[in-house]
Every structure is written in C-alpha cells, then in structure tokens.
Amino acid sequence: MVDWGEVTMVAVSGIVSVFAVLIILNIAVSITGSVLDSITKKQSEKQSG
Amino acid sequence: MDQIIEVFxxxxxxxxxxxxxxxxxxAFVLLYLAIKKGVEPLLLLPIxxxxxxxxxxxxxxxxxxGLFYIFYNYGIANELIPPLIFLGLGAMTDFGPVLSNPKTLLLGAAAQLGVYAAFFGAILIGFTAQEAATIGIIGGADGPTSIYLAANxxxxxxxxxxxxxxxxxALVPIIIPPVAKLLTTKxxxxxxxxxxxxxxxxxxxIFPILISIVIMLLVPMAAPLIAMFALGNLFMESGVVERLTGVSRDALMNIVTIFLGVGVGSTMTAQTFLNPKTLGVFAMGVVAFAVATAGGVLIAKLMNLFVKNKVNPLIGAAGVSAVPMAARVVQNMGMEANPQNYLLMHAMGPNVAGVIGTAVAAGAFIAALG
Structure with a gap:
C-alpha cells in the first residue's frame, strides 16, 4: 500500500530543495558579479583619475 | 568415473x-550500439x-x-567512482555561460520536474519509493548521478x-525536438x-566555492558529488594546478570509467535484468526525459513574462543535462528556425545548471529515503 502523503512530501521537499539551491545560487552569483564589477570600475576610475 | 563426472x-x-x-x-546489442552506432561508447562498451x-x-x-565483486563493491557500492567522475566533470566544465547569465540556473532547476514526474509515475505502476526515485533520476540525464543514487x-x-x-x-536528439517544438512558436x-x-x-x-557553501549547507547528502565537482572546477579555474586538472579530466576519468562500466555491467545478471521491472524502468525513463524537457521550456516561457532580457525558450530544454549534447540539439533547433541564431553558449547555462540540479535532487532523495 503506497503512502501517498509520504511520497508527496518526498517530491515536494525535493523540488523545493532544487529550486531553493538554484535560486540562492542565482542571487549569490548576481551579487558577486555586481560587487566585482563595481570594484573593477572603481579601480579603473582611480587609475585614470 | 565419479571424478570424471564431477569434473564435467x-x-x-x-x-x-x-x-x-x-x-x-x-550484451551483443549494446556492443553493436556502442561500436557500430557510436552510442555513448565510452560507457556502453565496458558495460x-x-x-x-x-x-x-x-x-x-x-x-x-572475485574481480567484478571488487570493482562493484569497492568502486560503486562504496560510492567512490561516481564522485571521482564528478571531479573530472568539474575539471572540464565551463561555468562562464551561467556566470554571464545567472538566471539560466533556474532552467536547470525546472528540468528536474521530469525527475519528480517519473518518480510519481513509477510508484503508480508498482515500484517502491526507493526504486521510483532511482528511476526518476534518469530524467536528470546524468549517468554518474543515476548510478550514485541507485547504489544508495x-x-x-x-x-x-x-x-x-x-x-x-544518446537519444536526446530524438526526444528533445518534438517536445520543445510542441511547446514553442516559430x-x-x-x-x-x-x-x-x-x-x-x-x-x-569564487563560483565552485559558492556552490559548495550553498549546496552542502542546504542539501548535505549531495556533498560527495558536489564537493568533487567543485574541486575539479577549482583545479581548472585556478590555473595553478594544470597537472591535477589534466589528470582529473583525462587519465583518472578514463580509468574510473573502465571500472564504472564493468562494475555496472557486472550487476546485470539474467535474474536482475530479465523481469517486468526492466520494462517499467525504460518506460518511465522516457517520461522523465520528456517532462524534464517540457519543464525547462515552460519555465523559460514563464520567466520571460517577468524579466527584461528575455531568453529563447528553447534553451530551457538544455536543462536536462546530457552535457553538451542537449545544448547542441538546442543550437540546431535555433538555427533551423533562424540561421542567424547561435544558442549554444546560452544553452550551456541551463545545461551545466542541470548537472547541479540533478545532484541536488539525488541528495534530497537520499536524505528522504536513504
């Protein structure tokens, strides 16, 4: 006898984990990119100024 | 006389x-496919x-x-070889497309919907939850992860x-186009x-360190695969350990592929393979692939409703992993629609994100059912 409640919980927790990980990575990568871009921009402004 | 009969x-x-x-x-059919048709020969031939x-x-x-007992138990059952394959994959994966356009990570997640659709489908046709999870992960189109989860x-x-x-x-060029065409306009x-x-x-x-932190904190059971994947990528991107990068993606990868293939093949005896469950695995495998493709395309279309820089929905189909074949199929479909359309690098984003997504899905299954 299949326990559909448990099966659904396994699937939902899995889908949430996958999306959570990749959404957080998306945000982290975007922030890292922006921070590094602004550091590079400031450095080049300093050098040219 | 008795001795002679015993010997015979x-x-x-x-x-x-x-x-x-x-x-x-x-075995002969698989050898034919590998040698004559070039179907995943590196793995299918030793298998x-x-x-x-x-x-x-x-x-x-x-x-x-026995020799194959050692290959299987010390290489696969002990979960040693799949992470070593991931080390090699990390050392040959370019995350540039993902870093350039991070929202493509979501398409890698969307394609994992096929894993869960097949998980439900397999339970409906009588498999246990553990078996269904192992069958569902086929939809991730990632061989080492499938083997890792099955061993668990x-x-x-x-x-x-x-x-x-x-x-x-190997059938990605046949499975993806009809599904992707059905769900997109010209x-x-x-x-x-x-x-x-x-x-x-x-x-x-920074990226391999970032994925280690995020994934190992949120889904610790995915750590063996992700840690080695990140290490391999760090070898390559650091540029200071070329020998380690080279050995990870060439010599080590080739050696463990032999052990993996023979070890996997050794599990296929008549008793384990010639039964109705095998048909169920193959049937649900197609469902997993088709739904994974559809999931990636549909989420790409949904994403386009909210973002400024829209994406070609075809690249969502590359979220099924199968690196880089799925991305190449998307490239061909894009060029077929518009000869000026070069989607390969864009499709590589969801493609490599799919590898991460499948490893996370496997870790979540092990945490829930292991």
Whole structure:
C-alpha cells in the first residue's frame, strides 16, 4: 500500500530543495558579479583619475 | 568415473542456462550500439562487456573476492567512482555561460520536474519509493548521478537504470525536438540572444566555492558529488594546478570509467535484468526525459513574462543535462528556425545548471529515503 502523503512530501521537499539551491545560487552569483564589477570600475576610475 | 563426472559437471557449459544466453544477446546489442552506432561508447562498451563476462556460469567473477565483486563493491557500492567522475566533470566544465547569465540556473532547476514526474509515475505502476526515485533520476540525464543514487537506494536496479540513462542520453536528439517544438512558436524559436557580460577570472574561481557553501549547507547528502565537482572546477579555474586538472579530466576519468562500466555491467545478471521491472524502468525513463524537457521550456516561457532580457525558450530544454549534447540539439533547433541564431553558449547555462540540479535532487532523495 503506497503512502501517498509520504511520497508527496518526498517530491515536494525535493523540488523545493532544487529550486531553493538554484535560486540562492542565482542571487549569490548576481551579487558577486555586481560587487566585482563595481570594484573593477572603481579601480579603473582611480587609475585614470 | 565419479571424478570424471564431477569434473564435467563443473564445466561452465554444463551450467549454462537460457538466461545466460539471453544476457549475452543483450550484451551483443549494446556492443553493436556502442561500436557500430557510436552510442555513448565510452560507457556502453565496458558495460556491455561487463554484462557478457558476468553471465558465464562458474567463473566466480561475482563471488566474494572475485574481480567484478571488487570493482562493484569497492568502486560503486562504496560510492567512490561516481564522485571521482564528478571531479573530472568539474575539471572540464565551463561555468562562464551561467556566470554571464545567472538566471539560466533556474532552467536547470525546472528540468528536474521530469525527475519528480517519473518518480510519481513509477510508484503508480508498482515500484517502491526507493526504486521510483532511482528511476526518476534518469530524467536528470546524468549517468554518474543515476548510478550514485541507485547504489544508495536500489542497488538491484543499478545496471538497468545505468543502461536506460546512457541509452536515453544518446537519444536526446530524438526526444528533445518534438517536445520543445510542441511547446514553442516559430517566433519564440527564432529569438536571438546576446551575451550579457563576460565573467572575470575571480568570479570563475569564487563560483565552485559558492556552490559548495550553498549546496552542502542546504542539501548535505549531495556533498560527495558536489564537493568533487567543485574541486575539479577549482583545479581548472585556478590555473595553478594544470597537472591535477589534466589528470582529473583525462587519465583518472578514463580509468574510473573502465571500472564504472564493468562494475555496472557486472550487476546485470539474467535474474536482475530479465523481469517486468526492466520494462517499467525504460518506460518511465522516457517520461522523465520528456517532462524534464517540457519543464525547462515552460519555465523559460514563464520567466520571460517577468524579466527584461528575455531568453529563447528553447534553451530551457538544455536543462536536462546530457552535457553538451542537449545544448547542441538546442543550437540546431535555433538555427533551423533562424540561421542567424547561435544558442549554444546560452544553452550551456541551463545545461551545466542541470548537472547541479540533478545532484541536488539525488541528495534530497537520499536524505528522504536513504
């Protein structure tokens, strides 16, 4: 006898984990990119100024 | 006289069964596909020979201490080889497209919906939750992850799942186009994408550390695969350990591929393969692939409703992993719709994100069902 409640919980927790990980990575990568871009921009402004 | 009869009764020929011969035929079909048709030969050839050699009676290859027993138990059951393959994959994966356009990570997640659709489907046709999870992961189109999960949750299905996963990966050019075409208009397929930005070397070095932190904190059971994947990528991106990068993606990868293939093949005896469950695995494998493709395309279309820089929905289909074949199929479909359309680099984003997504899905299954 299949326990559909448990099966659904396994699937939902899995889908949430996958999306959570990749959404957080998306945000982290975007922030890292922006921070590094602004550091590079400031450095080049300093050098040219 | 008794001694002579005993000697002859121990000869393999006297113990040969129809099941053994049937497995040889299956091995020959796989050898044909690998050698003549070029279907995933690096894996299918050693798997096929492993099946062939295992299915001889009285060889002791699978008995405790036997050669194939050692390959399987110390390499696969102990979960050593799949993470080593991930080390090599990390050392050859360029995350540039993901860093350039991070929202493509979501398309890698969307394609995992196929894993869960097949998980439900497999339970509906009578598999246990552990078996269903192992079958569902075929939809991730990632061989080492499928083998890793099967070794953890359903070792009796390992050979079947591995053969199904690698066979369907070779069928990506046949499975993806009809599903992706059905869900997109010609206008959508024609859409040209432009490179958003070029990631710096520092970003490339930070990324493997970032994925380690995020994934190992949120889904610790995915750590063996992700840690080695990140290490391999760090080898490559750091640029200071070229020897380690080279050995990870060439020599080590090739050596462990031999052990993996033979080890997987050795699990496929007549008893484990010639049963109705095998048909169920192959049937659900197609469902997993088709839904994974559809999931990626549909989420790409949904994403386009909210973002400024729209994506060609076809690249969502590359979220099924199968690196880089799925991205190449997307590239061909894009060019077919518009000869000026170069989607390969854009499709590589969801493609490599799919590898991460599948490893996370496997870790979540192990945490819930292991």
């Amino acid at each position: 009764s121990n000869v393999g020929l006297m113990q040969l069964t129809i099941g053994h011969v049937a497995m040889w035929l299956i 096929a020979f492993g099946i062939f050699a295992t299915n001889f009676p009285g060889t002791g290859l699978l008995d405790e201490g 949750l359903a070792p009796h299905l390992l050979g079947t799942v591995a053969v199904a996963a690698y066979s369907y990966m 206008k959508e397929r024609e859409m040209i994408m432009y490179m958003v930005r070029t990631p710096s070397k520092t970003e490339r070095i």
